[in-house]
């Protein structure tokens with residue numbers, strides 16, 4: 001069997017302006033980057049608090065590598081659950097106000113493992129239609145009856161929940177939607193779930209570190225306890241600047257995941273030094289409130305500037321500030337024109353976002369300065 005068919009699919013993808021290409025980053029993740037040999041001012045990382053290249057994290061990582069080596073060497077249930085993993089789990093439980101937390105290698109695996117440990121064939125899973133791909137994949141793989149409700153609509157969710165006769169019901173939503181930047185109406189979603197005897201799981205990949213009084217994310221932002229919001233998932237590769245993910249919740253939830261979550265059981269633990277660096281990161285997230293405050297003022301500055309330029313933004317109070325373009329080819333042209341101006345922003349196209357809603361996904365970081373945001377606004381004025 002030849003690959004001709006695949007090759008022609010690649011060609012049609014290219015023609016439709018949907019072809020994806022990787023560029024090589026030749027610097028740390030920070031506002032001033034070098035990509036394919038050229039210097040840019042970048043607005044597309046998820047390093048929202050500017051911690052990915054922070055000296056405290058680097059030092060903690062180096063020191064732990066000296067003490068514990070590089071590889072985790074085994075899965076958590078065999079002999080790969082090391083001192084820093086265990087300490088980080090306890091600190092994350094404390095930080096999120098949950099009895100327990102469990103580390104996963106990344107967010108995709110945390111979602112896959114958790115949803116599949118909680119629901120199966122006799123059950124039903126309810127997902128926001130704009131949920132992250134990893135949540136949609138997790139729900140589909142589980143074999144539970146899979147239903148999507150309208151974006152951020154507790155009413156649409158209620159209609160679906162009222163009709164179901166499934167054994168267990170799991171409602172799953174992004175906390176902050178990854179391609180739009182809006183925040184889920186968690187109090188209403190949790191209430192709707194509770195009155196319909198369903199569990200709620202939130203994926204707070206983009207809220208964790210950024211929102212809430214101490215950066216503990218949507219649960220803290222809305223004051224939702226473990227009873228209101230039983231399954232809290234967060235990732236460590238975005239605002240926390242490292243890598244990995246966790247699920248926090250009750251003793252019973254975490255013990256169930258340890259016994260049942262296949263993406264927890266059948267994989268090597270993350271390098272212990274990554275856990276150590278994340279412990280350093282957590283200290284900064286808690287101590288350096290100024291990072292969230294600076295971010296807030298940069299977001300306002302950017303939104304005000306875009307409004308003056310007549311650009312269409314989404315209803316987002318978070319560092320995710322997409323500029324809606326619509327047509328994929330136009331989004332690609334604008335992204336290329338911005339690169340000519342020394343600004344690096346990626347165009348996000350279908351199928352990552354719905355047809356006809358291609359966008360320039362601008363993300364801001366506490367590592368950006370006001371002057372850099374102004375430079376972005378100047379460049380946007382020239383290319384729009």
Ligand SMILES: *Cc1c(COP(=O)(O)O)cnc(C)c1O
Pocket residue numbers: 105106107108109111132134174178203205206235236237244245
């Ligand atoms: C990035 C992201 C993930 C995946 O997390 P990784 O740790 O990068 O695998 C999951 N959910 C959402 C909403 C995300 O944005």
